[in-house]
Amino acid sequence: MPIEPLLPLFHRLNREHFEGRLAALADPPLQLRWSDGRMTRTAGLYRRGPQLCEIVLSRPLLGPLPAEATLSTLCHEMIHAWIDRVQGSREVHGPQFRTCMARINAGQAQFQVSLRHRYPLPAALAGWLAHCPSCGQTQAYRRRRQGLACRRCCERHNQGRWDARYALNFSRSEQASVG
Ligand SMILES: [Zn+2]
Ligand SMILES: [Zn+2]
Numbered sequence: 001m002p003i004e005p006l007l008p009l010f011h012r013l014n015r016e017h018f019e020g021r022l023a024a025l026a027d028p029p030l031q032l033r034w035s036d037g038r039m040t041r042t043a044g045l046y047r048r049g050p051q052l053c054e055i056v057l058s059r060p061l062l063g064p065l066p067a068e069a070t071l072s073t074l075c076h077e078m079i080h081a082w083i084d085r086v087q088g089s090r091e092v093h094g095p096q097f098r099t100c101m102a103r104i105n106a107g108q109a110q111f112q113v114s115l116r117h118r119y120p121l122p123a124a125l126a127g128w129l130a131h132c133p134s135c136g137q138t139q140a141y142r143r144r145r146q147g148l149a150c151r152r153c154c155e156r157h158n159q160g161r162w163d164a165r166y167a168l169n170f171s172r173s174e175q176a177s178v179g
Pocket of ligand 2: 132133134135136137150151152153154166
């Protein structure tokens with residue numbers, strides 16, 4: 001799936017939910033970009049230093065997902081920028097953040113902003129695949145984990161208790177480049 005240009009999305013959200021204020025910031029201005037292929041711990045981040053203020057969105061995590069994941073993540077980071085640069089407040093996910101998030105979520109139906117971005121790790125970045133010998137399901141993991149059993153099978157066949165019959169087999173996944 002092609003990566004969406006971020007600037008039109010930014011300007012639209014800025015106009016609709018942030019009184020146009022986020023495009024007017026100076027010293028430093030708020031910048032916006034897609035990450036390179038290595039940003040996999042978070043879907044998005046907002047940061048400000050003396051010279052640089054920016055929102056970065058994770059290309060490997062958001063690229064494969066539907067467009068509303070990008071909108072929701074971008075809007076989440078724009079709330080951080082709003083609180084930091086416009087409200088001049090030091091909070092992270094505090095009451096101002098929650099109030100702003102609730103207002104935006106109630107005001108439109110295209111996407112929902114949440115406190116945490118929980119998106120699956122694409123298999124190509126995970127490094128390991130865990131295969132259940134019973135149900136055949138495969139899940140992506142960043143690290144190999146000892147003694148893990150298939151949760152679905154343990155719940156379905158064993159009252160949720162661990163059983164060696166459902167122990168996952170780990171194998172190396174192909175390390176595809178996401179450039
Ligand atoms: Zn946040
Ligand atoms: Zn299973």
